[in-house]
Amino acid sequence: MLETVGLTAAEGDVYRLLIIAGAASAEEIAGRCDLSAPVVRRLLLALETKGLAYEVEDSPGWFEAVPPEDALLPRLQRRSDDLEQTRVAVLDLVETYRRSARTPGAGEAIEIISGAAALRQRLRQFQDGTRHEMLWFCKAGYVAMSPESNEEQFAAHARGVLYRALYEQAYFDDPGAVDNVVKGVLVGEVARAVPKLPLRMGIADRSLAVLTLNSADAPGNPRDLRAAVVRRSSLLEALIALFEHYWEVGAPLRVTEEGRIGGADPADPAAPVGEDRHLLSLMVAGMTDEAIAGQLHVSKRTVQRRIQGLMNLAGVVTRMQLGWHAARRDWL
Incomplete structure (x- = not known):
């Protein structure tokens, strides 16, 4: 179970027994498991090298465990950070590959994204690559990126990108929602309001769309979030038409x-x-x-x-x- 943070199964077992004992010698730990004292001593020394145990200063041969929150949580965080950086690098390579492909197949029109973290990363890349226009369906709440953390929008405005955003009625019940809309409009966003929107969606330069696939009103667990990236296709044309239909009936927000x-x-x-x-x-x-x-x-x-x-x-x-x-x- 602790292999993820660099421990073998045997080291994990000895570490757990040492935590329970408080302080113990190799012989005492061996008496509580199926390992011999020499093997336990080697494992204790390995734990000491990895920063999970230390020999008691005035009791040679006796060891105490370093608290897990000090010894393991930092390791777990580093592994998590490394994994996130690797995931971002892989996503970047995938996107580079797709952009470099000369003749993308029909199956590449739709890509599925899993998890809120992956969607958040894609939304940032999505906006960074926009050059002309962004279209947004903004529903109440958020599933991947909070409005106040969307710094990419303001960078896009600075590049001259036009943002057109549609907000549904329930959106304004969220704390700070009105302030977020005002902030966007003041830097150039064109906003309108409608009673209700069917889904969460963004469309970049009329060539790429991102939309959530989960029930729009029940996002659920962020890990269970599913979204689709839609490239040039009849489906993308339909999504653009859907946006324009709602835009026509929306009330302007000045x-x-x-x-x-x-x-x-x-x-x-x-x-x-x-x-x-x-x-x-x-x-x-x-x-x-x-x-x-x-x-x-x-x-x-x-x-x-x-x-x-x-x-x-x-x-x-x-x-x-x-x-x-x-x-x-x-x-x-």
């Missing part, structure tokens, strides 16, 4: 100079202004009354009263009608 979701006051003299305009933008984005109240630092009852006032102003009787009216008259 940001004011004060760093809030809203927009410049329109020419319509009957249009709402100030806090009411901000509230309307948040409502059309799909945020709940509780989330809007938190953003505006008012009560839920105040939010509901203001929304009713906006409905009266627009001459409509439902929130859906209010959203349609606001989009049609450029109140957003």
Whole structure:
């Protein structure tokens, strides 16, 4: 079991017995297992060399175990780091091979990725290689990369890459979600909101897509995460068309100079202004009354009263009608 951290099975058994005993000689350890005292002594000396045991200073021939958290956990972390670096190197070689292939076969249109760590690494490479446009479906929560850790997006903006992002209603219930959207829009992201999105997806330069395969609303264990990389194919064309369909019906998310979701006051003299305009933008984005109240630092009852006032102003009787009216008259 401990071979992963450099111990043989026999060394692992002796180390465990030494931990149980607290301090023991080779003879005492031999009395608790099927090994002879000379063999146990060689194993104890091997453990000492590997930093897992030491000879008691005033009791020659007696050994004590170094605590596992001091002796084994650092070894395990180093192995984990080495394995991660190797995995990244292999992924890079695989990608280099695919890019160098002159005539990729039909079977290379789809590649399956396993695990959140692998998907996170691919998403970073995915954005680093983008030169023109990134398209995003942003669902609530995240399964591989948190929005605030996505530094690649800002590097891409600096290169002139256009980001178009669609956010579903539940996304804004996440802590800090509105701030993350505002931060992206301020550096050039074009954002819209829709009631619900069918999957998590990104499309780079209309030539490569990454999408999760697990149930969109139940990511589960990160190790069980499965994702697909889709290259140029009819499937990729369908995914692009899916994005454009949702984009057409999405409500624009603009940001004011004060760093809030809203927009410049329109020419319509009957249009709402100030806090009411901000509230309307948040409502059309799909945020709940509780989330809007938190953003505006008012009560839920105040939010509901203001929304009713906006409905009266627009001459409509439902929130859906209010959203349609606001989009049609450029109140957003």
